[in-house]
Amino acid sequence: MPNLRPVLLVTGVLVAALGVAMLVPMTADLLARDPAHRADWTAFATAAILSIFSGGAAAAAAWGPIRALDVRQGFLLTAASWLALVAFGAIPFVLGAFDMTYTDAFFEAMSGLTTTGSTVVSGLDDAPPGFLLWRSMLQWLGGVGVIIMAFAVLPALKIGGMQLFKMEAWDTSEKFIASAAQYSLGLSLIYIFLTALCFVLLWAFGMPSFDALNHALTTLSTGGYSTRDASVGAFLTVGRAPLDLIVTAFMIIGSLPFGILLIAVLRGEWRRLAADSQIRFFLFTIAAATATMAVYVYARFDVDAFTAFRLSAFNVVSVFTGTGYATTDYGAWGAFAVGFFFCIMFVGGCAGSTSCGLKIFRFQVALAAIRLYARRLAHPHGVFVEHYNGRPISDEVFVSVLSFFFIYFASFATLAAALSGFGLDAITALSAAGTAIANVGPGLGPVVGPAGNFASLPDAAKWLMAAGMLLGRLEFFTVLVLLMPDFWRR
Amino acid sequence: MPNLRPVLLVTGVLVAALGVAMLVPMTADLLARDPAHRADWTAFATAAILSIFSGGAAAAAAWGPIRALDVRQGFLLTAASWLALVAFGAIPFVLGAFDMTYTDAFFEAMSGLTTTGSTVVSGLDDAPPGFLLWRSMLQWLGGVGVIIMAFAVLPALKIGGMQLFKMEAWDTSEKFIASAAQYSLGLSLIYIFLTALCFVLLWAFGMPSFDALNHALTTLSTGGYSTRDASVGAFLTVGRAPLDLIVTAFMIIGSLPFGILLIAVLRGEWRRLAADSQIRFFLFTIAAATATMAVYVYARFDVDAFTAFRLSAFNVVSVFTGTGYATTDYGAWGAFAVGFFFCIMFVGGCAGSTSCGLKIFRFQVALAAIRLYARRLAHPHGVFVEHYNGRPISDEVFVSVLSFFFIYFASFATLAAALSGFGLDAITALSAAGTAIANVGPGLGPVVGPAGNFASLPDAAKWLMAAGMLLGRLEFFTVLVLLMPDFWRR
Numbered sequence: 019m020p021n022l023r024p025v026l027l028v029t030g031v032l033v034a035a036l037g038v039a040m041l042v043p044m045t046a047d048l049l050a051r052d053p054a055h056r057a058d059w060t061a062f063a064t065a066a067i068l069s070i071f072s073g074g075a076a077a078a079a080a081w082g083p084i085r086a087l088d089v090r091q092g093f094l095l096t097a098a099s100w101l102a103l104v105a106f107g108a109i110p111f112v113l114g115a116f117d118m119t120y121t122d123a124f125f126e127a128m129s130g131l132t133t134t135g136s137t138v139v140s141g142l143d144d145a146p147p148g149f150l151l152w153r154s155m156l157q158w159l160g161g162v163g164v165i166i167m168a169f170a171v172l173p174a175l176k177i178g179g180m181q182l183f184k185m186e187a188w189d190t191s192e193k194f195i196a197s198a199a200q201y202s203l204g205l206s207l208i209y210i211f212l213t214a215l216c217f218v219l220l221w222a223f224g225m226p227s228f229d230a231l232n233h234a235l236t237t238l239s240t241g242g243y244s245t246r247d248a249s250v251g252a253f254l255t256v257g258r259a260p261l262d263l264i265v266t267a268f269m270i271i272g273s274l275p276f277g278i279l280l281i282a283v284l285r286g287e288w289r290r291l292a293a294d295s296q297i298r299f300f301l302f303t304i305a306a307a308t309a310t311m312a313v314y315v316y317a318r319f320d321v322d323a324f325t326a327f328r329l330s331a332f333n334v335v336s337v338f339t340g341t342g343y344a345t346t347d348y349g350a351w352g353a354f355a356v357g358f359f360f361c362i363m364f365v366g367g368c369a370g371s372t373s374c375g376l377k378i379f380r381f382q383v384a385l386a387a388i389r390l391y392a393r394r395l396a397h398p399h400g401v402f403v404e405h406y407n408g409r410p411i412s413d414e415v416f417v418s419v420l421s422f423f424f425i426y427f428a429s430f431a432t433l434a435a436a437l438s439g440f441g442l443d444a445i446t447a448l449s450a451a452g453t454a455i456a457n458v459g460p461g462l463g464p465v466v467g468p469a470g471n472f473a474s475l476p477d478a479a480k481w482l483m484a485a486g487m488l489l490g491r492l493e494f495f496t497v498l499v500l501l502m503p504d505f506w507r508r
Numbered sequence: 509m510p511n512l513r514p515v516l517l518v519t520g521v522l523v524a525a526l527g528v529a530m531l532v533p534m535t536a537d538l539l540a541r542d543p544a545h546r547a548d549w550t551a552f553a554t555a556a557i558l559s560i561f562s563g564g565a566a567a568a569a570a571w572g573p574i575r576a577l578d579v580r581q582g583f584l585l586t587a588a589s590w591l592a593l594v595a596f597g598a599i600p601f602v603l604g605a606f607d608m609t610y611t612d613a614f615f616e617a618m619s620g621l622t623t624t625g626s627t628v629v630s631g632l633d634d635a636p637p638g639f640l641l642w643r644s645m646l647q648w649l650g651g652v653g654v655i656i657m658a659f660a661v662l663p664a665l666k667i668g669g670m671q672l673f674k675m676e677a678w679d680t681s682e683k684f685i686a687s688a689a690q691y692s693l694g695l696s697l698i699y700i701f702l703t704a705l706c707f708v709l710l711w712a713f714g715m716p717s718f719d720a721l722n723h724a725l726t727t728l729s730t731g732g733y734s735t736r737d738a739s740v741g742a743f744l745t746v747g748r749a750p751l752d753l754i755v756t757a758f759m760i761i762g763s764l765p766f767g768i769l770l771i772a773v774l775r776g777e778w779r780r781l782a783a784d785s786q787i788r789f790f791l792f793t794i795a796a797a798t799a800t801m802a803v804y805v806y807a808r809f810d811v812d813a814f815t816a817f818r819l820s821a822f823n824v825v826s827v828f829t830g831t832g833y834a835t836t837d838y839g840a841w842g843a844f845a846v847g848f849f850f851c852i853m854f855v856g857g858c859a860g861s862t863s864c865g866l867k868i869f870r871f872q873v874a875l876a877a878i879r880l881y882a883r884r885l886a887h888p889h890g891v892f893v894e895h896y897n898g899r900p901i902s903d904e905v906f907v908s909v910l911s912f913f914f915i916y917f918a919s920f921a922t923l924a925a926a927l928s929g930f931g932l933d934a935i936t937a938l939s940a941a942g943t944a945i946a947n948v949g950p951g952l953g954p955v956v957g958p959a960g961n962f963a964s965l966p967d968a969a970k971w972l973m974a975a976g977m978l979l980g981r982l983e984f985f986t987v988l989v990l991l992m993p994d995f996w997r998r
């Protein structure tokens with residue numbers, strides 16, 4: 019049984035910090051003009067007190083120096099802190115304007131912190147500003163958590179092939195990295211800078227400042243929560259600047275590996291970005307997917323070429339990166355589009371970004387495995403090696419990555435079967451399962467598609483989907499390893 | 509470039525042999541009472557002459573001794589012979605009673621020889637006996653081809669983890685195996701014996717002899733072609749013996765590893781069957797799946813417990829093993845049933861059987877990989893090994909099996925996306941892709957479900973599905989390896 023004191027200490031500190039963060043949406047409510055909106059501030063005040071007190075008490079009870087965390091404590095801390103933050107992050111939703119049940123609140127908070135973006139709320143356009151801001155902040159905080167986790171936790175824990183990125187992150191010859199904390203700070207600063215840049219651009223091109231702030235927070239985190247029921251589509255009125263193109267660009271930026279962005283910035287080595295095989299593969303596939311859908315939309319609907327490109331670029335990038343905004347109900351684009359969106363939903367962005375899904379590098383490694391395997395089949399006595407970013411790929415990495423695919427689709431199939439057990443139709447069950455596991459946001463079909471929401475699902479389905487979101491966000495093995503009896507032995 | 513002479517020679521001999529086999533349905537037509545049915549004999553006579561002449565000419569042109577086949581010739585021979593047999597096996601359908609286009613005929617023959625069982629024909633109840641018998645014979649011949657391939661070809665070619673079974677099949681200490689030819693003969697004799705037993709039982713319990721023969725041929729081959737539009741359900745009139753229980757038993761037998769059946773018979777070691785981990789896992793999962801569905805059917809519909817069991821056992825075993833018969837339209841059993849049947853469609857039976865799909869042992873190996881991986885994560889310095897049937901599983905086998913899962917689902921997703929590109933709805937496209945790749949037969953939904961057929965699909969969709977069937981039946985890599993430029997070098 020691993021020593022739980024450090025786990026409790028860090029989790030307590032994080033929960034208390036979340037409580038402090040709740041003072042921001044409280045302030046936003048207090049500044050609201052509408053008295054009904056202003057009244058919402060008490061939800062955040064109460065939740066902040068609860069979180070600061072509970073988190074502080076846990077931290078105080080476990081107080082003491084932490085010298086080092088071993089691997090098992092790393093797993094426990096990751097799962098426990100994520101779960102605790104969701105549990106406390108849900109409180110303002112229960113106490114606030116929409117009188118949500120704890121099930122709905124937990125679903126919404128899990129969907130927020132995991133940057134999924136599935137929502138049970140309709141009527142966003144009239145919601146108090148604190149409520150909207152809290153949803154966006156959960157996604158933004160989840161995004162920074164994921165970036166730091168991808169650099170500091172997953173490679174050390176060797177999750178799903180992430181050991182490929184270990185040497186890169188921890189390369190001691192890179193003298194400018196004084197410590198992991200400094201590196202984490204660097205990643206956070208880049209994330210903050212890019213969010214600020216996105217906000218300024220959206221605002222400068224005509225989006226109201228509050229909406230611009232929220233969308234900047236949920237774009238860089240590839241989260242997808244919006245301030246409007248019609249999502250980003252609500253801001254695309256005639257005569258306005260093409261805000262969707264700005265959002266498209268920043269969804270792509272949010273899906274790039276932040277570790278490589280940081281090195282590029284610190285050293286001024288911008289060519290490094292262009293040389294990274296994951297980035298190249300990502301940009302190539304997303305361009306190919308956009309082009310395919312643009313041709314389809316242009317051929318099928320009565321629109322000009324630029325509109326076909328805009329519609330395709332935004333919605334394809336949104337689903338591909340797992341952001342989950344919509345500018346239109348692409349579920350109504352016909353059978354091919356539905357199949358296409360269903361498939362790209364699983365892909366995601368680069369490792370080390372805020373995006374979820376299978377991630378680009380895993381496809382590269384899997385394709386390398388297939389290639390290696392077919393070459394060995396053709397020439398049993400030949401010696402073949404496959405490389406990733408110039409380094410040979412070991413059999414251990416192949417097994418890690420391919421196991422990840424297996425567990426990913428096994429989880430997806432199990433969740434889809436369970437959801438269909440609640441009487442959901444096939445397309446709803448399949449796409450809801452996919453959207454949870456891949457942390458995308460909207461599903462497909464009339465119930466959970468981009469024009470619908472998840473409110474009508476039975477409570478048990480919401481809990482299952484929340485579990486799926488956590489599994490997907492923590493890359494499965496972080497959670498599964500806790501279920502192994504071996505884990506708790508010795 | 510490998511030497512193609514032996515490939516051409518063997519393929520030619522097989523095509524000529526197929527031509528000889530066409531004399532059987534020709535005779536069946538000549539014996540028919542209905543003059544319209546009798547007229548169908550010319551289709552088989554013409555096709556037989558064409559096949560015997562073409563195959564014989566190819567064999568004669570390539571005549572000469574074959575000392576040994578190397579690995580690349582093995583791949584080419586497998587793909588080329590399968591394709592040639594389908595191309596010639598389709599001819600009687602073009603010339604025969606239904607005036608099929610070559611696309612439809614090729615689809616039907618591919619679906620037959622790969623033991624898929626998807627059909628473009630409706631009106632089976634009035635079809636000439638030769639036509640029905642030819643469909644059944646194609647499946648039966650495909651079944652024996654698969655059994656011999658699983659023993660003689662796939663392990664040597666190391667396809668998708670099949671090297672696990674290499675030692676078992678080629679174990680030289682097993683003195684009773686004098687040669688590969690003798691072993692193949694043994695496998696064929698067991699297959700013939702079991703088919704005969706199934707025929708006798710079906711006939712003895714009241715199925716007309718011609719129908720009993722056809723269903724015996726397509727049950728042991730887990731093929732699923734029937735002599736009736738209503739499939740096996742047509743024979744379950746009130747007062748009749750429960751023929752479905754007999755068929756259920758033989759679908760399970762057809763999904764067992766024939767190599768182990770042979771050893772058990774030759775040595776009288778029946779305990780060997782019960783000790784084999786693949787057989788145990790298969791029987792356990794199929795029992796669990798049947799029980800789940802039986803409880804669901806009993807709870808949901810107004811039927812007694814025995815009926816719920818019978819309906820579930822037959823249809824679950826049929827889809828699970830990839831046979832594809834139906835006794836009722838289980839697509840109308842509600843959303844959970846549809847999701848459930850969709851998932852079990854991919855599983856299949858044991859390696860070395862006539863069934864297709866992912867196969868039981870690959871799930872065992874994948875689960876072992878997950879377990880091994882999670883244990884290594886929890887204890888990075890521990891040394892863990894996973895076993896299959898008492899032997900340690902190498903990293904090479906893990907990579908083979910997990911690559912197989914990847915290529916399986918990648919092919920499935922690609923085919924589903926392509927089919928939805930022809931305007932098929934989501935459930936039709938998804939289930940048609942799955943049913944082709946997994947060689948099951950019927951899909952789900954009103955178009956291609958157990959109550960429908962594939963006639964209405966566009967021609968291009970039929971060709972794509974036929975390609976998917978071949979890929980699935982030849983375990984992907986046999987075909988993919990031919991597409992590697994490396995394959996043709998040196």
Ligand SMILES: [K+]
Pocket residue numbers: 133134135240241242340341342457458459
């Ligand atoms: K998202």
Ligand SMILES: [K+]
Pocket residue numbers: 623624625730731732830831832947948949
């Ligand atoms: K079948």
